[in-house]
Amino acid sequence: MTDGRLDLDQLHELVRNGQIDTVVCGFPDAYGRLLGKRLDASFFLESAGDGTHVCDYLLAVDMEMEPVSGYDIASWDQGFGDLHLVPDLATLRKAAWLDRTAIVVCDASSADDDHPVAVAPRNVLRRQVERASTAGFVVMAASELEYYLYRTSYAEAARTGYRDLTAAGWYLEDYHLLQGARTEDLNGTFRRHLTASGIPVESTKGEWGRGQHEVNVRFAEVLEMADRHVLLKQCLKETADAAGASVTFMAKPDAAEAGSSSHVHVSLWRDGDNAFATDDDTFRWFLGGWMAGARELAAFYAPTVNSYKRYQPQSWAPTAIAWSTDNRTAGFRIVGAGPARRIECRLPGADVNPYLAYAAVLASGLDGIERRIEPPAAFVGDVYAAGDLPQVPASLEEAVDALAGGTLGRVALGDEVVDHYLHFFRTEADAYRRAVTDWERTRYFERI
Numbered sequence: 108m109t110d111g112r113l114d115l116d117q118l119h120e121l122v123r124n125g126q127i128d129t130v131v132c133g134f135p136d137a138y139g140r141l142l143g144k145r146l147d148a149s150f151f152l153e154s155a156g157d158g159t160h161v162c163d164y165l166l167a168v169d170m171e172m173e174p175v176s177g178y179d180i181a182s183w184d185q186g187f188g189d190l191h192l193v194p195d196l197a198t199l200r201k202a203a204w205l206d207r208t209a210i211v212v213c214d215a216s217s218a219d220d221d222h223p224v225a226v227a228p229r230n231v232l233r234r235q236v237e238r239a240s241t242a243g244f245v246v247m248a249a250s251e252l253e254y255y256l257y258r259t260s261y262a263e264a265a266r267t268g269y270r271d272l273t274a275a276g277w278y279l280e281d282y283h284l285l286q287g288a289r290t291e292d293l294n295g296t297f298r299r300h301l302t303a304s305g306i307p308v309e310s311t312k313g314e315w316g317r318g319q320h321e322v323n324v325r326f327a328e329v330l331e332m333a334d335r336h337v338l339l340k341q342c343l344k345e346t347a348d349a350a351g352a353s354v355t356f357m358a359k360p361d362a363a364e365a366g367s368s369s370h371v372h373v374s375l376w377r378d379g380d381n382a383f384a385t386d387d388d389t390f391r392w393f394l395g396g397w398m399a400g401a402r403e404l405a406a407f408y409a410p411t412v413n414s415y416k417r418y419q420p421q422s423w424a425p426t427a428i429a430w431s432t433d434n435r436t437a438g439f440r441i442v443g444a445g446p447a448r449r450i451e452c453r454l455p456g457a458d459v460n461p462y463l464a465y466a467a468v469l470a471s472g473l474d475g476i477e478r479r480i481e482p483p484a485a486f487v488g489d490v491y492a493a494g495d496l497p498q499v500p501a502s503l504e505e506a507v508d509a510l511a512g513g514t515l516g517r518v519a520l521g522d523e524v525v526d527h528y529l530h531f532f533r534t535e536a537d538a539y540r541r542a543v544t545d546w547e548r549t550r551y552f553e554r555i
Contacts, residue, residue, distance in 0.1 A: 229333070251321060296350075359456075394441075425438035
């Protein structure tokens, strides 16, 4: 073990030496949360990583872990059986932020025949990766994750209804080294833990909000990048929690502050070279397809009702679907040159499920290559000021309607996946519609 990654022989040795006694088996749910179990490391090794079983309701619950009716995957009528979590041993690594612990990302399979569960997010992405491979491409990707850091613990934040939190900074600190130094006790620890866990970090920096930061990890093949993304979130949350602090990946945690994004960078590689650098047709058609499918698949980039509150003019978040070279007002920004040439999509917020977002990227981009979809002309100037461009959906309901009324998702992702996530997104939107908010009480309690 040199970089935090482990094989089974190395795990055996660390267990014998008493350096690891626990293996966390986790899989991403529809929200992108890691769910699963902690296994005794010796027990994990006895079965050579055969994994464990969990209730299939984990793919049919809401944020509060309440079972939701209407899913085909699991229901009270079906008795809520088991899923088999099959460890992907290529993801086995030391969880440096936890004591004597390794962690492995698992795939969800049916308990009776081990057939991959089609709607499980990691399997949704796997199928698009296979589609890209059939077309001769390796997909490289990177997520830029932003987050707000608070000196208030999660427990205290919950006790006070997430009000009056103590932000880790008190002025806008975008690239500001002095303000950033004040959070090195946490951000420095984040970087060291991630790198020691086989998630190589490039940088952290202050962002355009009070207590807001960004962490960038090295690009990788897209499935590995999605794994890094969810493990990064797990590391930051658990490390902050242990320190009596908190981190949020909400897209818009405060109406008065900037939203938090998860810009995604994607390029297609062929025979060891970046096809975007050497094949302009591939680059152009992939961009054209990605843009053409952006509205229909928007819910996969913006999966919560809070996601859409980030899309505001002059906010660094996009409001229209346009592309430009090195222009941060555009939803699609072309960056890099030569082998580094790539497309940055600025639509996803920090609340995104990376497996579903990257699956949507490939579903639309590969469709563009197959159908030779031309992108519109590059936009020059302030995209926020343009009035004649297709707009990003204004709400989760609008995005759901676009997905329900389209054909790309059903052709590229399959009916089973689209129907499952339509129900998931509608459930989320319905929960918000029924809620009575602080805003309503403040506005109407006395004065209506």
